[in-house]
Amino acid sequence: xxxxxxxxxxxxxxxxxxxxxxxxxxxxxxxxxxxxxxxxxxxxxxxxxxxxxxxxxxxxxxxxxxxxxxxxxxxxxxxxxxxxxxxxxxxxxxxxxxxxxxxxxxxxxxxxxxxxxxxxxxxxxxxxxxxxxxx
Numbered sequence: 238x239x240x241x242x243x244x245x246x247x248x249x250x251x252x253x254x255x256x257x258x259x260x261x262x263x264x265x266x267x268x269x270x271x272x273x274x275x276x277x278x279x280x281x282x283x284x285x286x287x288x289x290x291x292x293x294x295x296x297x298x299x300x301x302x303x304x305x306x307x308x309x310x311x312x313x314x315x316x317x318x319x320x321x322x323x324x325x326x327x328x329x330x331x332x333x334x335x336x337x338x339x340x341x342x343x344x345x346x347x348x349x350x351x352x353x354x355x356x357x358x359x360x361x362x363x364x365x366x367x368x369x370x371x372x
Contacts, residue, residue: 242305246298253294260287 256271263270268281 238305238308242302246301249294249298253291257291 259271260269262268262284263281267284269284269287270281
């Protein structure tokens, strides 16, 4: 990743060094003249403009460098999100299992209470026959 970072930043730095070494302050005005880059009927660029351009240039190089420096953290966050999604799926499965077990426990307690009270267990087949006590 460092190689990729240097391949991006190095050409910009070389251009900035060449521009700075090519610049000189013109004698007639307080302006910066570039020997290899001359505009017709131009006295050069204002010093404040050149400084602002170099300031913005430095800021952009710093942002690119920070972006590359932050890349290991971004990778770790991506892996962590992936693991969290897998854990959420597993937790949902376990919650379903636990709720099923809780229902089984409640059903088992009810059956034990019925057996303790002496009431016979009602089977599903008795409800199908209907009640014949009243006839």
